[in-house]
Amino acid sequence: MRSWIEIVEGVKIALGAIRTNKLRSFLTLLGIIMGVSTVIGISSLTQGLDKTVGEELSTLGSDILYVAKFPWTERIDFEEYRNRKDITMREVEALKERATLAVGVSPSVDATRTVKYRNKSLENVSISGTDEVKTGNVYPVLGRDLTAADCEHRRSVCVIGWDVAENLFEDKDPIGQRIKISGHTFRVIGVLEKQGDLFGMNQDQSLKIPIGVFFKLFGHRRSITIQIKVADPLVLEEAKDEIRGILRQVRKVKPGEPDNFGINQMDMIMNLYRSLTGGLYAAAIGVGAISLLVGGIGIMNIMLVSVTERTKEIGIRKAIGAKRRNLLWQFLIEAVTISVVGGIIGVIIGFGLGKLVAAISPLPATVTLWSVLLGLGFSSSVGIFFGIYPASKAAKLDPIQALHYE
Amino acid sequence: MLIDLKKITKDYHVGTQTVHALREINLGIDSGEYVAIMGPSGSGKSTLMNILGCLDTATEGIYNLNKSNVSELNDDQLAEIRNREIGFVFQTFNLLPRATALHNVELPLIYKGVSAADRKKRAEAALDKVGLSDRMTHRPNELSGGQRQRVAIARALVNDPSIILADEPTGNLDTRTGDEIMEMFEALHDEGNTIIMVTHEEYIAEHSDRIIRLRDGLIERDEAA
Ligand SMILES: Nc1ncnc2c1ncn2[C@@H]1O[C@H](COP(=O)(O)OP(=O)(O)O)[C@@H](O)[C@H]1O
Numbered sequence A: 001m002r003s004w005i006e007i008v009e010g011v012k013i014a015l016g017a018i019r020t021n022k023l024r025s026f027l028t029l030l031g032i033i034m035g036v037s038t039v040i041g042i043s044s045l046t047q048g049l050d051k052t053v054g055e056e057l058s059t060l061g062s063d064i065l066y067v068a069k070f071p072w073t074e075r076i077d078f079e080e081y082r083n084r085k086d087i088t089m090r091e092v093e094a095l096k097e098r099a100t101l102a103v104g105v106s107p108s109v110d111a112t113r114t115v116k117y118r119n120k121s122l123e124n125v126s127i128s129g130t131d132e133v134k135t136g137n138v139y140p141v142l143g144r145d146l147t148a149a150d151c152e153h154r155r156s157v158c159v160i161g162w163d164v165a166e167n168l169f170e171d172k173d174p175i176g177q178r179i180k181i182s183g184h185t186f187r188v189i190g191v192l193e194k195q196g197d198l199f200g201m202n203q204d205q206s207l208k209i210p211i212g213v214f215f216k217l218f219g220h221r222r223s224i225t226i227q228i229k230v231a232d233p234l235v236l237e238e239a240k241d242e243i244r245g246i247l248r249q250v251r252k253v254k255p256g257e258p259d260n261f262g263i264n265q266m267d268m269i270m271n272l273y274r275s276l277t278g279g280l281y282a283a284a285i286g287v288g289a290i291s292l293l294v295g296g297i298g299i300m301n302i303m304l305v306s307v308t309e310r311t312k313e314i315g316i317r318k319a320i321g322a323k324r325r326n327l328l329w330q331f332l333i334e335a336v337t338i339s340v341v342g343g344i345i346g347v348i349i350g351f352g353l354g355k356l357v358a359a360i361s362p363l364p365a366t367v368t369l370w371s372v373l374l375g376l377g378f379s380s381s382v383g384i385f386f387g388i389y390p391a392s393k394a395a396k397l398d399p400i401q402a403l404h405y406e
Numbered sequence B: 001m002l003i004d005l006k007k008i009t010k011d012y013h014v015g016t017q018t019v020h021a022l023r024e025i026n027l028g029i030d031s032g033e034y035v036a037i038m039g040p041s042g043s044g045k046s047t048l049m050n051i052l053g054c055l056d057t058a059t060e061g062i063y064n065l066n067k068s069n070v071s072e073l074n075d076d077q078l079a080e081i082r083n084r085e086i087g088f089v090f091q092t093f094n095l096l097p098r099a100t101a102l103h104n105v106e107l108p109l110i111y112k113g114v115s116a117a118d119r120k121k122r123a124e125a126a127l128d129k130v131g132l133s134d135r136m137t138h139r140p141n142e143l144s145g146g147q148r149q150r151v152a153i154a155r156a157l158v159n160d161p162s163i164i165l166a167d168e169p170t171g172n173l174d175t176r177t178g179d180e181i182m183e184m185f186e187a188l189h190d191e192g193n194t195i196i197m198v199t200h201e202e203y204i205a206e207h208s209d210r211i212i213r214l215r216d217g218l219i220e221r222d223e224a225a
C-alpha cells in the first residue's frame, strides 16, 4: 500500500515535470527515442524478413541437393571461373546410375526468352530444360507433366507456369495450344500450380521443356544444374559424400586436389541470409546502444538539474517526514517515467518506420510483443541505471541545508 | 515532561574555527505549554529549534522527547519522529509551489502511509479548521501570505503532532495578518497543543505563557510571560 502510493505520486510528479518543461524533456528524450526506434524498426523488419524467407525456403525442401559448377557461397577467382569444366549430361548419367542414396536425379538448364502465342507475347520468361524425374513438389493443375517418352523422343512440348498461362491465354484452355519460343513451335501439355515469389523472383513466369529439345534449340555450351532428391534428410551427409566421390571420378579430379564443382543446398542460402541479417541486427544494436547511452547521460543530466532545482522541495519533504528511501524512490520513479515515455515514443516511431519501409519497399515488417517489451525494458533500465546517482544525491541531502537553499 | 534537554551542546566547525552555537543547555517543557524563544541574531535560536524539531542532532547531551532518547537516532529514524511528533511552521511558509493546498496538507500523511481516501478526509478537516475550506485546490501562488501560512499550519496539524514548532511565523506577514495567525496559535494552544515559537517581537512573545531568552548559546533568562 505504502509503496504503491509512492509510485503513483512519483509518476504524477514526473509527468507533471515533463508537461511543464516540454522542450527540455523532449531534448532529453531524443537519445532514448532514437535508440529504441532504431532497435524496434530494424528488428521489426528483420523479423518480418525472417518469417517470409523461412516460409519460402521451407517450400523448397531440405532434402534436395543442387550440383552446380560452383558452390553458391564460396568465392572463386576469375581464372578458376573461366577454366572450369561445365557440368554435362555425363555427370547426370553417372549420378543416375551410381548414386544409391538419391531417389531422383534431374538436370536443368535455364534461359530467358520471349514466348509468343498468336499475336500475344510475353517477355522474360524463364525457360528450363529438364527431364521427367521429379525432385521438387510443384505439380500441374491442368493437363500433365513431362513424361519419359516426351524427353526420350525430344518432343516439342511444354509445361507452362501459372503467369504464362494467364498472360497468353486468359480464359482460354491452354492445353493443346501451340506457342512459339525463338521461332520453334511447342504444344502446351500442362499448367503448373501457382508458386509465388522466391527471393523477390517470380516463379510463375516460367515454363519447362525436355532438356534434349532445349540443347537442340539453344546449344550445348552451357552448364547443367543437377537437382538430387535424397532418400531421407537424415542421410544427407552420406549422400553428399557419395555424390562427391562419383563426380570427382567422372570429372577426373586428382586425389588431394579440391573439388571442381559445388554440391549446394538451401541451408547455405539460409546461413548466408542469417549472417547478413545478423550483421544488420548487430549494427542496429550498436546504434541503439550508443543512442541509449547518450539518452541515459541526458536523463542523468536532467535529473541532476531537477534535484538541484528542487533542493528546497527536498528539504520540505524531509522536514515533514520523508525518509531517504522515499526520496530515492521519488527521483528514481521520475527518471524511469521520463525514460519510459521516451521508450514508448521510440516504439511507436520504430514501428512507424518499419511499416513505412514495408509500404514503400518489398520488405515485410512484423510487430512482435517481444520487441515492444525489449524497447520498454531497455528504456526503463536506462532510467534506473542513470537515475540512481541523482536520486541518491537527493536522498542524502541534509534537511536543514536543503530547507535554506534559495 | 514532554521535552527534556540535558546539557545540550552544538558546535559548528568552520575551517579551523569552532562555533559554539549552544553551550550545555538544560531545558524542560511540559505538554500543553506555549513557549516563546527570544534572543539577538546569532544567539542560537534556530539551532535550538532544529534540535527540538529533530532536524539535527546535538554534538553532546541528551534529548528526551516523550520519554524516549532521540539524541542518537539516524536520519531515517529522525524522519519518522518528525513525521509523527513534530509540526513545523516556517517564516517562509515552505509549501510545495506546484502542489495544491490540499496536496500540501496531505504530504505528511503520504509519508505516514495513510490511504488516499483517509488522507483526503483528514487534510480537508485540517484546512477547514484553519478556515480554508474554499481554497483547497488553489496553489500557493494563488493564495495571500496569510492564507499560505494557514495552509502551513494545517499541514503541521494534520498528523496530530506532540509539538508545533514555529520559527518566526509572522516574520513575512503584515501586522494585521500576523495578528490573525497569532490568534490561530492561541486557539490551538487553548485546545491543548504544545507550541514553541521563535520571535523577535516582544508583543508577539506576549501571547505565550513562558519566554526563554538566549544569548551566545546560553539560556539567559527563562520566565513566565
Ligand atoms: N550550519 C552552520 N555552520 C556554521 N555555523 C553555523 C551554522 N548554523 C548556525 N551557525 C552559527 O551558530 C550560531 C547560532 O546560529 P543560529 O542558531 O542560526 O542563531 P539565531 O537563529 O539565533 O540567529 C551563529 O554564530 C551561526 O553563525
Ligand SMILES: [Mg+2]
Pocket (backbone or CB within 6 Å): B045, B046
Ligand atoms: Mg535564526
